[in-house]
Amino acid sequence: MNRPIGVIDSGVGGLTVVHELMRQLPKEKLIYLGDTQRCPYGPRPEHEVVSFTWEMVDFLLQKDVKMIVIACNTATAYTLKELQERLDIPVVGVIQPGARAAIKSTQKNFVGIIGTEGTIRSNAYIEALQYIKSDIEVNALACPMFVPMVEQGILTGEKAEVIVEETLRPLLKYRNEMDTLILGCTHYPLIKGVIQKVLGTQITLISSSEETARETSTILEIHQLFNDGREETSHQFYTTGELDIFTDITKSIFNSSIDNLQSVTIEQAIICRN
């Protein structure tokens, strides 16, 4: 079953999911589509996010993908159920895997969530957690500064620490009760080190990117969709925005840990606009 896995995101954040898919499922071929031109999705009304997401899904279906990963929290919150019902290939989002990993991790039954304003406002993580475990204690915090900070390439250093410390201050008073924090945005794994430093090592950080890659593996097994051939190194990346900017950000996200970036094709996506 050597068809590719399709990954969509509103922009570049979903590349952290791609990074984990490459690491945890090195035999799989990936096609990534980032809707950078219309990013961010967070502040957009639901019908717009639904419509944009379907355009990306249609693009991927033409590439004959065997499975779709919605590597965007906002798109997951608004479209996961509909996509799962209407497509005849498996679809996974980024919210449920993170929620499940947090339930496994927490011994104190108290989980924190950080995300964009849109994700926190949607209550999607709280609903996913409490649907499975009604009595779980949850504290959610919107971190509007984190995505712009990451997109400016500020991932470490004093400036990053000051922003993270100020943003996360409301969570610090729960440090004794809360033992697990979900990084509920695919940008946040890029500043995981700073977040861990600010909160201390007694709090387990759950990366929705890592967890989504892991559940992708489970789903491939259940549906017997694993690529049983050789390791795959030719992935395809598409952007709806400027090629140069996307290429630069991609290189900076993957840093030196993806050796084969030169074999990645980055093309302009032509998607059917409403």
Add this chain to the structure above:
Amino acid sequence: MNRPIGVIDSGVGGLTVVHELMRQLPKEKLIYLGDTQRCPYGPRPEHEVVSFTWEMVDFLLQKDVKMIVIACNTATAYTLKELQERLDIPVVGVIQPGARAAIKSTQKNFVGIIGTEGTIRSNAYIEALQYIKSDIEVNALACPMFVPMVEQGILTGEKAEVIVEETLRPLLKYRNEMDTLILGCTHYPLIKGVIQKVLGTQITLISSSEETARETSTILEIHQLFNDGREETSHQFYTTGELDIFTDITKSIFNSSIDNLQSVTIEQAIICRN
């Protein structure tokens, strides 16, 4: 979908999976069957394990379970594929979830596995790991003393430490390369503290019990089988062996962390013997 989840094991080790299922999926009703009379399965020939496992599965099917968890490494190695092919309800084993969690965890691409002699001899973990990631380095060690030690109730203290230290000595030389160790036996989570003390905190221990419970959650979601009602507290435990002994061991495994053990029914299982 309020039908129960069936869990089978050769004896009492699978109760650590039950413990995690209760913690991670508190709304689900469980029916556990331990084949304590014919335990251990490890040294038995394959055809016998297959036959015994089918007897247990038939018992659970009569209880109208919606899913089956094979909470036994030996039974998983010999029967998982056949059960998945022949049953029209989902079946999960304990090997693949642990392998997947280890792939996610390891940054050095080097994983250790400890298990019973049977499990290590079967190479099931190595195959599961390398099927997904061909180049992963693996070091496997059989720990024949651990199950008898746990069954005697030796879970902490000096004696436990001496046995664990002597048994794991061959792994110590890999401490710099290996960053992740799979506890490839459902008994081992009960001595996780001692194992961590002997190996040091830089090694991440993967509990196949915790990971199997988590994948059970994923599978329930994919198949839309979650219990959407209230939290469930009436579980049923069955044993093919002596009721008194099973009850004692069950109480000792769950300790005080399962408050509702008094509401658990433990009955003698009557299964169709060859």
